Each structure stands twice: as structure tokens, then as C-alpha cells.
Amino acid sequence: MRIIRRITALVLALGLLGTAAAQEGKLKIATVDMQNLFKEYHRTNDAQKQINVERARIQKENNERLARIRELDTDLQNMRKQLDDPSISDSKKQEVYRDWQMKQNEGIALDRERREFLQRRNQALNEKMVQRMKGILEEIRKLVEEQAKKEDYDYVFDKSGLSTSQVPFLLYTKDATDITAVLLEDLNKDAPAEPAGEEAAAPEAPAEGGE
Known part of the structure; x- marks a missing residue:
């Protein structure tokens, strides 16, 4: 959730929407819970499901690469036993040792490639997730602005916003109207019906490195 909070902090600043009421000495103020809308x-849930599918695909390929590396490791252990076996001739041990070195180098190279693959794919997935979430947040921000203009609000404050010290920016407002529910209804008016028994996936932080 930390990356989503960082994205939210970047795009949820809502400015002054009008000054006429301020000049008259009475402001029309609204609040909105941007975290809840998001x-x-x-x-948001659709995007998260797509991200989860891609994350699972990356993990599947990583597991396949790990399986090959573990096969090599098993071969190396068996070859090590042959090298320690006193009944095997020296010439045979030299042959086994050459094969052992080749397999060891192959395993090291495969594991390096696997780690690079995992880092590269996870980084690309993280960047894609950031761009998708930023796009969604910008869409929500525009809807808030449209609603504010429609209702002639002078200010709209995000009541879920936190300062760098994790203290809410908005501590108190007098006679402010919360427009979160109205906006949420508008956002989800075209939402597809959820299959029975399926729960929406909560947004998650992008995957870090793997094994």
C-alpha cells in the first residue's frame, strides 16, 4: 500500500475552484475521501486483477527456471559423491570433475539470468502499475473538479490526505459537505456485475524481488 500512498500524494492536490464566494465573505466548502474513492x-480493482495475473505469470516462469537450477544442483551433488568414492578410478574422477565444473558454471549462469529476469520483469510491472494507478487517480480528480464546479464549491479538501508527519491535513471544517458517496456512485455507475461469491481484490504494492 505504500506505493499507492505515494502516488496519491502526487496527484490529489485540489486547488481553488472559485473566489466569488470568498469575496462575499462566505465560502462553500466540500470534503472528499480520495483514498476511499480510489x-x-x-x-482500480480491474487494474489490480490484471496486475495479479501478470505477477503470477512472472512467478510461474521464475519457478520453471528454479526447477532447472535445482536439477543441476542435484546432479552436482551426485557427481560430488562420485568424486569422494574411493572405488572410482582417478581417470574417471577427472572426467567427472570436468563435467562437475561445467554443470556448476551452467548453474551459476542460469541463476544469474533468473535473477536478472526477475528484477527486469518486476521493475517493468511496477512501472506499469504506477502509470495505471496515476491514470485512475487523475480520472477521479477530474470528476471531483467537475462536481465542484457543478455545485459551485469554492474549495474541495481531501480528508484522507496526510502530511509528511502522517497527520491529516484536514483537522476541522465547519459546514462542509462530504461528496464522497455521490462521486463513488457516479464512478461505479457503469461497473460490470461481480460474479457471485467473488470479492474485489484490494490494491497491493508491486512485487519486489523473488527467491
Whole structure:
């Protein structure tokens, strides 16, 4: 969730929407819970499901690479036993040792390639997730702005926003209207029906490195 909080902090600043009411001495203020809108928006869950599918695909390929490396490791252990076997001739041991070296180098190379693959694919997936989530947040921000203009609000404050010290920016407002529910209904008006028994996946942070 930390990466989503960082994305949210980058795109959820909502500016002044009008000054006429301020000049008259009375402001029309609204609040919105951007974190809740983001979490409950059906496009957020759709994007998360797609990310999870891609993450599972990466893990599957990583497991296949690990399986080959473990096969080589088993071969190396068996060859080591032959090298320690006093009943095997020296000439045979030299042949086994050459094969052991080749397999060991192959295993090292395969593991290096696997780690590079995992880092490369996870980094690309993280970047894709960041771009998708930023796009969704920008879509929500525009909807907030449209609603604010429609209702002639002077200010709209994100009540879920936190400062760098993790203290809410908005501590108190007088006579502010919370427009979160109205916006959420608008966002999800075209949401596809969820299959029976299926729960929406909560947004997750992108995968880090693997084994």
C-alpha cells in the first residue's frame, strides 16, 4: 500500500475552484475521501486483477527456471559423491570433475539470468502499475473538479490526505459537505456485475524481488 500512498500524494492536490464566494465573505466548502474513492472504484480493482495475473505469470516462469537450477544442483551433488568414492578410478574422477565444473558454471549462469529476469520483469510491472494507478487517480480528480464546479464549491479538501508527519491535513471544517458517496456512485455507475461469491481484490504494492 505504500506505493499507492505515494502516488496519491502526487496527484490529489485540489486547488481553488472559485473566489466569488470568498469575496462575499462566505465560502462553500466540500470534503472528499480520495483514498476511499480510489479503493472502491471498479477500475482500480480491474487494474489490480490484471496486475495479479501478470505477477503470477512472472512467478510461474521464475519457478520453471528454479526447477532447472535445482536439477543441476542435484546432479552436482551426485557427481560430488562420485568424486569422494574411493572405488572410482582417478581417470574417471577427472572426467567427472570436468563435467562437475561445467554443470556448476551452467548453474551459476542460469541463476544469474533468473535473477536478472526477475528484477527486469518486476521493475517493468511496477512501472506499469504506477502509470495505471496515476491514470485512475487523475480520472477521479477530474470528476471531483467537475462536481465542484457543478455545485459551485469554492474549495474541495481531501480528508484522507496526510502530511509528511502522517497527520491529516484536514483537522476541522465547519459546514462542509462530504461528496464522497455521490462521486463513488457516479464512478461505479457503469461497473460490470461481480460474479457471485467473488470479492474485489484490494490494491497491493508491486512485487519486489523473488527467491
